[in-house]
Amino acid sequence: MREENRYLTGKSIVNRQGIRTELCFLPLLIFLPFAVSIILLWSWYYRGFSMGCSDYDGELMLALIILIGNIVFDIPFVKSLVRSIHRK
Amino acid sequence: MDSIKFEVHWYRRVFHTFGSSFLVYYIIPDTGWSGILKRLIPTLIILFVSILEYLRITGKISSNYFFGLRVYEEKRVGSYLFFGVAVFILLLFFPQQIAVPCILCACFTDPIMGETRQRYGGKNACIAGFFVSMFFFIATWYRADIWIRLLVSIVGGTSAVIGEAKKNRWIDDDFMVQILPAVFILILWRMIGLTGLEMLPSPMIHPI
Numbered sequence: 001m002r003e004e005n006r007y008l009t010g011k012s013i014v015n016r017q018g019i020r021t022e023l024c025f026l027p028l029l030i031f032l033p034f035a036v037s038i039i040l041l042w043s044w045y046y047r048g049f050s051m052g053c054s055d056y057d058g059e060l061m062l063a064l065i066i067l068i069g070n071i072v073f074d075i076p077f078v079k080s081l082v083r084s085i086h087r088k
Numbered sequence: 089m090d091s092i093k094f095e096v097h098w099y100r101r102v103f104h105t106f107g108s109s110f111l112v113y114y115i116i117p118d119t120g121w122s123g124i125l126k127r128l129i130p131t132l133i134i135l136f137v138s139i140l141e142y143l144r145i146t147g148k149i150s151s152n153y154f155f156g157l158r159v160y161e162e163k164r165v166g167s168y169l170f171f172g173v174a175v176f177i178l179l180l181f182f183p184q185q186i187a188v189p190c191i192l193c194a195c196f197t198d199p200i201m202g203e204t205r206q207r208y209g210g211k212n213a214c215i216a217g218f219f220v221s222m223f224f225f226i227a228t229w230y231r232a233d234i235w236i237r238l239l240v241s242i243v244g245g246t247s248a249v250i251g252e253a254k255k256n257r258w259i260d261d262d263f264m265v266q267i268l269p270a271v272f273i274l275i276l277w278r279m280i281g282l283t284g285l286e287m288l289p290s291p292m293i294h295p296i
Contacts, residue, residue, distance in 0.1 A: 032109040033109045039115060059294070066109075069195065080097075
């Protein structure tokens with residue numbers, strides 16, 4: 001019965017139970033990196049920039065790397081997810 | 089079916105970029121309860137995932153519950169555990185200055201190389217991976233002297249690409265892309281340290 005649910009696409013295994021797991025993780029996968037970059041931005045602004053201290057500039061750089069890097073990959077992921085939901 | 093195939097591919101990419109969230113570790117204070125918890129929680133997560141993976145491989149939990157698992161991972165340890173173990177080792181046993189760019193390499197260089205390989209071939213993927221990794225080392229070591237920054241970025245970039253490109257049945261590229269540059273830079277740091285020079289810049293992330 002399970003084998004009927006399961007099929008191979010390219011090199012990955014896809015099945016209904018797995019899709020449920022994916023949907024459970026979805027909010028975490030998308031929002032946690034943004035939360036971390038916001039914490040880093042907050043830390044840079046309040047402890048560094050507003051105090052005139054350059055020690056925290058690295059946190060700004062990391063926040064931007066995390067933010068931009070995640071946006072670049074989240075957009076096609078969310079698009080593909082929306083597409084697959086509409087096709088069902 | 090095509091739509092789901094596409095989704096799996098991007099899901100794996102997003103799982104990589106999500107890994108950058110683990111850098112929150114360095115924001116948590118080292119003292120008191122938070123200091124204990126920041127070491128205890130990653131250990132428990134790795135233990136839990138290892139047990140889960142053991143149960144999956146031995147067939148006690150169906151692989152069907154693991155979305156996006158590769159076909160060759162069905163009978164061996166999944167790449168997500170390799171990724172987690174490497175992050176765990178870097179966070180707990182390496183200096184922050186070495187761990188941060190190596191984790192960034194796994195989070196962003198790996199998916200960028202994957203995308204470039206699919207569109208423009210393996211050679212271009214290695215070139216793109218090298219420059220992206222170099223950028224992470226240059227950006228995170230911005231406080232170091234220019235010659236150290238160049239040396240570290242070349243060593244880090246090269247070893248990250250080798251780590252990503254060379255994978256085998258027993259060690260996944262998600263592990264190698266992080267650990268290989270970290271080990272090379274650690275050796276470099278120790279060797280330069282013997283001459284009396286301090287290579288490591290000050291840490292980038294300060295605990296709250």
